Amino acid sequence: MEFSIGELARRTRVKVPTIRYYEQIGLLPSPPRTEGKQRRYEASDASRLNFIRHARELGFEVDAIRELLALSAKPNQPCADIDDIARRHIGEIDQRIAHLVSLRAELQRTVDECGRGRVCECRVIETLADSSHYHERLAAV
Amino acid sequence: MEFSIGELARRTRVKVPTIRYYEQIGLLPSPPRTEGKQRRYEASDASRLNFIRHARELGFEVDAIRELLALSAKPNQPCADIDDIARRHIGEIDQRIAHLVSLRAELQRTVDECGRGRVCECRVIETLADSSHYHERLAAV
DNA sequence: TCTTGAACCTCTAGTGACTATAGGGATTAA
DNA sequence: TTAATCCCTATAGTCACTAGAGGTTCAAGA
Structure with missing residues (x-):
């Protein structure tokens, strides 16, 4: 069910250091860790990261992506x-x-x-x- | 004849800190100074800086501009x-x-x-x- | 159970081309 | 002389990562 940062990187084609960077700037939430302090992700993290990657590929800046993520979290608001x-x-x-x-x-x-x-x-x-x-x-x- | 960095900035539409930055990275030569250590430029500096500004506006990277400046200093080379x-x-x-x-x-x-x-x-x-x-x-x- | 090696960790620094700020000193016009 | 404006250096910040050092953890095979 849960998987490592390397597996997340493979699933999303986002590099490992970039994933850690996104966590650092608050674009991705801090995931739970193993006893040895290694990050463990689940499917929803991959979805969010795919969203981010795709938005970056379309040229959106990180701040714009932050806005988009916040908006997409309120599904009943007008778009x-x-x-x-x-x-x-x-x-x-x-x-x-x-x-x-x-x-x-x-x-x-x-x-x-x-x-x-x-x-x-x-x-x-x-x-x-x-x-x-x-x-x-x-x-x- | 000679003029200050602010005047050079006005003549070339390049900002003062950018001029100092260009000097720091060796794109512009270090000009002579007044007794109070203020930079004094002459017309040829404005030409060189206009060249640089225009090349930047055309999307050349600083390293490419360095190449162009080096080449233009040898006027009898094939172009x-x-x-x-x-x-x-x-x-x-x-x-x-x-x-x-x-x-x-x-x-x-x-x-x-x-x-x-x-x-x-x-x-x-x-x-x-x-x-x-x-x-x-x-x-x- | 032990060992190996790949994958993971944090932290710091570097990239390009500037821009901003702090804390001063110089010059110029009235 | 005084005030306003300009100038100085040095350091740090910007953006969105990327690279490296130096150490730890995990998973798989023997």
């Missing part, structure tokens, strides 16, 4: 809050995509214009050195 | 190396975009299916709880 978190997240992803697309275009243009000559005429260097170019900070990209 | 760095970087950007686009699609599908009912039947929560979903780790997104 509008959950929807909002997800929508907000989609908005963030859209911004990152837009930023990356424009960066890519500029790099491509730059590489295209570089005739594989010498550095003194290389467009990559020129483009980078030109302070008139402006992009938002890379914060979340 | 094939620089071109390679930029091309490698475009490949990485393409991967990030592709990943984000697929994440977005899954989130959007999920949100669309959520009828704004109750948490117990929310598709967002169900999707996250479903361990059968698989994505690559988010490492570089």
Whole structure:
């Protein structure tokens, strides 16, 4: 019935140190221990951790996951809050995509214009050195 | 002619602590100081920092910028190396975009299916709880 | 029952690229 | 001269882990 941290790691594809880290930051509850102080988990822990893993894979930050977990624990509440978190997240992803697309275009243009000559005429260097170019900070990209 | 770190920050839109950090990691040279130990910069420092800022905005990592700076200091070398760095970087950007686009699609599908009912039947929560979903780790997104 | 070796434990420190804070000293304009 | 603003160093914090040291426990085979 109960299983070790290594078995939990195998079942969820989350690394052992990461599981301990999640416990430390309160994303996973502290499980019971054996007499030798080793953690023992049960099926519900694997479900919760799968939820966390999947949310991380979708790019949710730990704080957002905390919110989602808290909300999912109240099954009779309206789910509008959950929807909002997800929508907000989609908005963030859209911004990152837009930023990356424009960066890519500029790099491509730059590489295209570089005739594989010498550095003194290389467009990559020129483009980078030109302070008139402006992009938002890379914060979340 | 010479100016303070605050003035350099204004000219380059790079924050003061970031400038000091760049000096610490060797991306910017240590400038001369006043008798009171305050840093004094000149125009060429602003150019170099603009180069760095722009490269960061384009998503280059600090190590790649170090390479670019080293290459640009040898103006008679062929620029094939620089071109390679930029091309490698475009490949990485393409991967990030592709990943984000697929994440977005899954989130959007999920949100669309959520009828704004109750948490117990929310598709967002169900999707996250479903361990059968698989994505690559988010490492570089 | 004993032994072996894999798996487990805690604790600390490191990653990248900054950002924030504390507790001071320097410079500049009125 | 005084006040406001800027600057200094040093340390610690951010995020979400990852790595390592040094020691303990567990499960399986002999």
